[in-house]
Amino acid sequence: MACPREKSRSPFSFIARNRNSQSNSRICFELKFSSAGMVPAAVTTDVASPSRTTSEEKVYDVVLKQAALVKQKKTGRSIHEKKLLEQRTGNISWDLLNKAYDRCGEICAEFAKTFYLGTLLMTPERKRAIWAIYAWCRRTDELVDGPIASHLTPRALDRWEERLAGLFEGHPYDMFDAALSDTVSKFPVDIQPFKHMIQGMRVDLKKSRYKNFDELYLYCYYVAGTVGLMTVPVMGIAPESKSSAESVYNAALALGIANQLTNILRDVGEDARRGRIYLPQDELGQAGLSDDDIFRGKVTEKWRNFISGQIKRARMLFDEAERGIAELNSASRWPVWASLLIYRQILDVIEANDYDNFRKRAFVGRAKKLVFLSVAFGKAVAAK
Numbered sequence: 001m002a003c004p005r006e007k008s009r010s011p012f013s014f015i016a017r018n019r020n021s022q023s024n025s026r027i028c029f030e031l032k033f034s035s036a037g038m039v040p041a042a043v044t045t046d047v048a049s050p051s052r053t054t055s056e057e058k059v060y061d062v063v064l065k066q067a068a069l070v071k072q073k074k075t076g077r078s079i080h081e082k083k084l085l086e087q088r089t090g091n092i093s094w095d096l097l098n099k100a101y102d103r104c105g106e107i108c109a110e111f112a113k114t115f116y117l118g119t120l121l122m123t124p125e126r127k128r129a130i131w132a133i134y135a136w137c138r139r140t141d142e143l144v145d146g147p148i149a150s151h152l153t154p155r156a157l158d159r160w161e162e163r164l165a166g167l168f169e170g171h172p173y174d175m176f177d178a179a180l181s182d183t184v185s186k187f188p189v190d191i192q193p194f195k196h197m198i199q200g201m202r203v204d205l206k207k208s209r210y211k212n213f214d215e216l217y218l219y220c221y222y223v224a225g226t227v228g229l230m231t232v233p234v235m236g237i238a239p240e241s242k243s244s245a246e247s248v249y250n251a252a253l254a255l256g257i258a259n260q261l262t263n264i265l266r267d268v269g270e271d272a273r274r275g276r277i278y279l280p281q282d283e284l285g286q287a288g289l290s291d292d293d294i295f296r297g298k299v300t301e302k303w304r305n306f307i308s309g310q311i312k313r314a315r316m317l318f319d320e321a322e323r324g325i326a327e328l329n330s331a332s333r334w335p336v337w338a339s340l341l342i343y344r345q346i347l348d349v350i351e352a353n354d355y356d357n358f359r360k361r362a363f364v365g366r367a368k369k370l371v372f373l374s375v376a377f378g379k380a381v382a383a384k
Contacts (some may be wrong), residue, residue, distance in 0.1 A: 055218035059225065062192055065255060066229045067070065067245035069079055069188045070237065100175040104131035107138055112270070114342060118335025121270055122235075126332065129234045132179035137197065137379060139176065144201045154202060159290055161198050164191065188233045191224040201228070208276045209291075216280055218266075219248035224260035235336075236329035243327045252325020255336070256260035258317035265310055266346055271376025278309070306357045311347045313327060316375050318344045330380070335377035342369055 005252045021370045052060060109116040115134075121267045142154055143160060163173050172178040183189065200222030210216040234251050237245060264271075264278040271278055272294050284290065287306040318340060325336050343366050349362035365371070 039277075045211040053214040055214045055221070058218070058273050059253065060141050060222045062196070062229065063246060063249045065192065066232070067249045069190055070233050070249075071213045071245045072188075079187040097174065097178060100179040101128040101131060101182075102129070104135035104176060105178050105294070107131075108134045111138060112243055113372060114338055115335050117373065121334050121380075122331050126234050126329075127235070128179070130231060131284045132176070133189075133230050133234065134182045134229075135176050136194070137230075139218065140188060140197055140201065152205065154205065157201055157205075164194055164198070168194075183234070189230060193229040196222050197226045206270055210278065210280055212282045212380065213280045216278065219278075220241035220257045220260040221253070224263075225256035228256045232328075238327055238329050241327040248324050248327045251321050251327070254317045254324075255321035255340060258314050258321055259339070260309070261317065262343055262346050265307065265314065265350055266362045267357075268294065270361075272297065283309075292366060294358075299354060299358065304373045307355045307357065311350065314347055315344070323358070325379075333376055333380035337379045340374050341372040341376055345372065 051192075105116070105128070108119070110136065122130065139281065140160065142148075143157065163177065166173060167177040167181040168184055170185070171183055172181040174298050184191075200219065203219055203222060207219075210219065220338055229252065231247060232249055237243075237248050241248070267279075268279070277291055277294055279294075283296075287309075288302050289306055293303065321340060325333055325340070328336060345364045346362045348382065349364065353360040353362060
């Protein structure tokens with residue numbers, strides 16, 4: 001699903017799914033309590049298109065709903081329902097709620113240091129809300145990638161979704177749920193993207209191959225693109241923005257999917273050793289490649305050409321995402337820029353490694369991250 005450590009924590013996808021993350025036992029303990037294709041149409045246009053695939057159309061419908069909620073500045077609940085939710089979350093002491101938010105911030109700082117630093121420029125309310133969303137996504141990811149993953153059942157995910165519904169109704173199960181419950185009472189955050197992220201966990205329980213990019217696109221949306229839909233209402237669209245809410249959400253979606261595709265390209269070797277291939281089967285075949293070629297792990301000219309095409313697709317999505325950052329609230333742009341610049345650099349490293357993503361893991365070192373963090377700050381300020 002979504003939580004690589006210090007990898008993809010983007011504003012829109014600070015949570016691109018890292019299927020190989022080493023889990024943190026402390027978080028799991030707390031859980032007990034409680035080539036190349038074209039960029040998908042759904043991320044490049046605001047109008048309905050007959051060229052959209054089934055998966056793209058499904059995601060686009062969700063984007064339209066989320067954008068409408070932001071434009072209307074409401075959560076989709078009636079005034080009466082919202083008052084009840086605020087009353088219920090209001091029963092939690094401020095001291096406990098502050099501790100809950102601080103703990104969410106600690107989790108974000110531990111597993112997404114660069115993104116966490118970027119959030120410090122946000123208003124206190126927005127910053128804490130982003131931390132709460134991050135913590136929920138991280139905990140959700142732990143269900144599939146953590147120490148209890150081998151014992152995870154579909155029923156356990158059903159129970160997790162029931163807890164999600166409870167916190168959206170003002171009935172949090174633990175302190176982390178309380179922070180998110182408070183967040184959704186203050187911002188026009190909808191439950192659907194959260195439910196879709198859990199659906200991404202279900203997909204990982206039963207699926208290890210993807211016939212085509214349409215299938216892979218939907219998976220990437222579930223485990224990473226959803227984060228953009230969760231966080232845009234919190235980050236806010238700039239008052240002076242002339243762009244439609246749909247276009248801003250589409251940019252957020254593009255960044256999530258770009259980050260996830262980058263994760264996939266970076267982790268080909270690691271995934272193969274686990275018997276998983278997150279690459280479009282039809283495109284592999286068109287390139288003259290098969291699963292056996294991936295399991296052998298030999299870099300050939302066919303492989304270089306294939307991965308080059310996949311990188312091109314990811315870069316097109318990054319370009320689409322970049323155009324939406326300036327439309328965000330000014331205080332929210334820095335972490336988004338930092339995530340995009342650092343994650344896009346991973347693609348450059350794959351190329352520098354001569355497309356050997358079987359044995360060489362592409363990563364951005366600490367020194368370069370600091371440089372990109374500085375560049376991101378400059379871009380965020382320049383856009384004001």
